[in-house]
Amino acid sequence: MPNQPTYHIIGAGIAGLMCSRFLRKQRPQSKIIIYEANNRPGGRCYSYDDKEMGCRLDNATHVILRGNRMASALTGVHRWPSQTYFWDAEKDTITSKIFKYHRQILKSMCNTQAEDIPRKMIKNICWKLFPWSKHQLGVYFSKNDLTQRLINPMLIYADEIKYGHRLESVGVEFGKIATLHFNKGILELDKNDIVIVALDAAAYSKIFQSRDFTFNSIINVHFRTSQEINLPKLAGYMGIINGLADWVFINEDIVSFTISDARMTVEEIKALPERLWKQLDILRGVNSAFLPPHKVIIHQNATIAQDVYNNILRPENAQTKYGNMFIAGDWTMKDFPCSIEAAILSARRAVKTALTKEKKQK
Ligand SMILES: Cc1cc2nc3c(=O)[nH]c(=O)nc-3n(C[C@H](O)[C@H](O)[C@H](O)COP(=O)(O)OP(=O)(O)OC[C@H]3O[C@@H](n4cnc5c(N)ncnc54)[C@H](O)[C@@H]3O)c2cc1C
Known part of the structure; x- marks a missing residue:
């Protein structure tokens, strides 16, 4: 034409x-x-065959909140079959009072420390993106294959x-x-x-x-285990307070930890898998005999820092x-x-x- x-x-x-x-x-x-x-x-959102782990992995755990209307419509309904709980690793207590941990939620949503996030962004999160009114997080997730579920249909x-x-x-x-x-x-x-x-x-x-943006990183650590991993309260995922990671997710035989706005030295990253697995042992009340195969994925420039400076740009x-x-x-x-x-x-x-x-x- x-x-x-x-x-x-x-x-x-x-x-x-x-x-x-x-x-x-x-x-x-x-x-x-x-x-x-x-x-x-897929850009920053994809799955791949990991030769060392011998399985298909998502490059990073991607969750979608119920308040993310466009994204949750796109993914279809695959809700994580549990309420959101937070485990305080220092006090060894578990709660579902998400309001108490709003700083952690904001940090995860913006990959930026809560105190640095612009007010207008927090307002948008509260009014448009986050399902506060339901008093629980509706969380949708890719069941082990972001590429197949999210990307290929597009x-x-x-x-x-x-x-x-x-x-x-x-x-x-x-x-x-x-x-x-x-x-x-x-x-x-x-x-x-x-x-x-x-x-x-x-x-x-x-x-x-x-524009001269600055970026924050995210670290994901994936473990593949044949053990059945049960979190307390039969939770499929859990927020972690005062621990090494921010979240732990169970996805069939893959256990994944996410650390937002990760600032770690090379030595700290090296020691991370063992320390994370020990922390999971404490949460589960078990004593694992060995460390399962694992993969540390460091996303250096995961997102722009979502602070006031970058927001202006x-x-x-x-x-x-x-x-x-x-x-x-x-x-x-x-x-x-x-x-x-x-x-x-x-x-x-x-x-x-x-x-x-x-x-x-x-
Ligand atoms: C570790 C991690 C965890 C995350 N977790 C979540 C989550 O739980 N929930 C959520 O909603 N979001 C999450 N995100 C954010 C989400 O992945 C991104 O917001 C989203 O994928 C951005 O999509 P985009 O298309 O804007 O950018 P991108 O995915 O970055 O796409 C840009 C594309 O441009 C291509 N490209 C770059 N340069 C060129 C060039 N010169 N010429 C041609 N092509 C080029 C790239 O290869 C890429 O394919 C996460 C991100 C990361 C990294």
Whole structure:
């Protein structure tokens, strides 16, 4: 069809894939192409076959709160079959009073110490994202395969996903993106084409020399065990206070610990699996004979630090200074925790902004 634009999406993380989904719904006949630097989709959210552990692992435990409406609709209903409990590792007490531990919940949601989180973000968490009113956390999770459950169903919306295509720079003419410069060559755009950049904050800043974000890390430690692991109260997961990790999750034969905003020395990380397993022994009231096979995954730049400084650097909307270029990605949703929900919301906003502008120009 003449004058039909092609929609070029950069990045096949959740934001990029969701852009293709929203675009396909609005523009069923249009050409949609995604360019991804990696050789797999999913960005920070994926599963892989771990040779050492001999099983499929999620790169990180991803949970979705009931208040994350878009994300929980996408995952379907797979609720963790238990209420949320917190174990105080120092006092060895267990409680379900989540209000008492709101600082820990905020830290996990924002991967940032609670006292550094901007007030507006906390307000959004309280009013939009967190199911306070139910007095319990509705937690949805990927049952051992994020790629299969979350990512693969989103691959059908684009006409093509070009893997191994790393965007390195762009060419600009008359205030619009005219060329996309990939490691594989230069792509010339037609004058009506639209570009949605759905990169992580570090990649975006590097290409567009825009913002000087700082990042916080997350550490996940996965154990694979043939023992049946039962937590007190028959809990499927538990928050940990005054312990080494913030959360422990039981997912069939995999026990995973998550440490948000992790600041540890190499020596501390080395000692972590043994110390975590000992702590789990105390929680379970057992004495394990040996340490099961385990994997420590360190996500150095897991998310931008969600503090006041970084929040100011986040964009106000999806429009960039280039007329035909829009942005999506978890970090682009100012005042929202960087999460699956934020990535989806950002995709919806980017597509809406792009199509509204396109309509006005016709
Ligand atoms: C350890 C960990 C635990 C987490 N836990 C949770 C959780 O429990 N609940 C929750 O909701 N969220 C969680 N998150 C956050 C969630 O994973 C992210 O918010 C979400 O995946 C972000 O999606 P995105 O599409 O915005 O970015 P990304 O997933 O980062 O996607 C960006 C894509 O762009 C690609 N790319 C980068 N540079 C280029 C380039 N130059 N050219 C082309 N492509 C490029 C990347 O390869 C990537 O595929 C967690 C994150 C981590 C790391």
